[in-house]
Amino acid sequence: MTDRLILTLAILGGTGNEGPGLAYRWAQAGYHVIIGSRSSEKAAGVAADLNARLERDFVDAMLNADAAKACDIAILTVPYAAQRATLEPLKDLLSGKLLVNVTVPLDTENVAGVRMPPAGSAAQEAQEILGDAVSVTAAFQAVSHIHLRQDGPIASDVLVCGDSDAAKEQTLQLVAAAGLTGWDAGPLQNSVVAEGLVAVLIGINKRYKIKSAGIRITGEQAPT
């Protein structure tokens, strides 16, 4: 980690739906954001669009490996089927860093049914791939790109799971910077719940014709 004032965030697979939404909000909050991709041209196009909307050059574009090398914190936003192939070549480049995993292991044949991978969750599998030198957290799974790309508050909270308190604290700061309320939701093994919730929300969207349902933690603060 670093004590530089402006942190650099690399969004690996940042050219799809979720990546640019997160990039937009973090760049607005003052972070230096790199859009990572398998294609320099594709990344450059997304970064140019974001900078035009932001009216300042806070977003850069790189190949995933260069972005992983240049960043302080990496965020993974690829389809689950692409997670292993994306992360394996980046293991050494991410050593000593935090990877925030947004990837959801959806069952492509029934996206409203929970189906978790043998490791337990996508985030646990990412930790296995990257090894102990990388801190993995799981977050943002239930936040739709549709909300992220709009301005203003988002009516959905974020569960943050991870085995390192420091990594969870950094992730919670990113959640707040994106304009959301985050909750420390326990160890990385609990990401099975956060990731599984997405299938439940997709089913609710379909059943009740809701656009991008989210979650909210309720309750009253106990007096101290």
Ligand SMILES: NC(=O)c1ccc[n+]([C@@H]2O[C@H](COP(=O)([O-])OP(=O)(O)OC[C@H]3O[C@@H](n4cnc5c(N)ncnc54)[C@H](OP(=O)(O)O)[C@@H]3O)[C@@H](O)[C@H]2O)c1
């Ligand atoms: N969309 C949402 O609202 C949302 C919300 C919460 C969580 N998520 C989760 O976040 C992740 C990303 O979602 P998304 O909708 O942004 O996905 P996406 O648009 O389908 O893909 C994101 C990027 O992943 C890279 N990618 C795609 N296939 C790949 C492959 N076979 N190998 C390597 N890279 C590949 C591509 O980047 P390049 O071609 O530039 O390399 C693509 O632009 C998913 O796991 C999803 O479940 C999505």
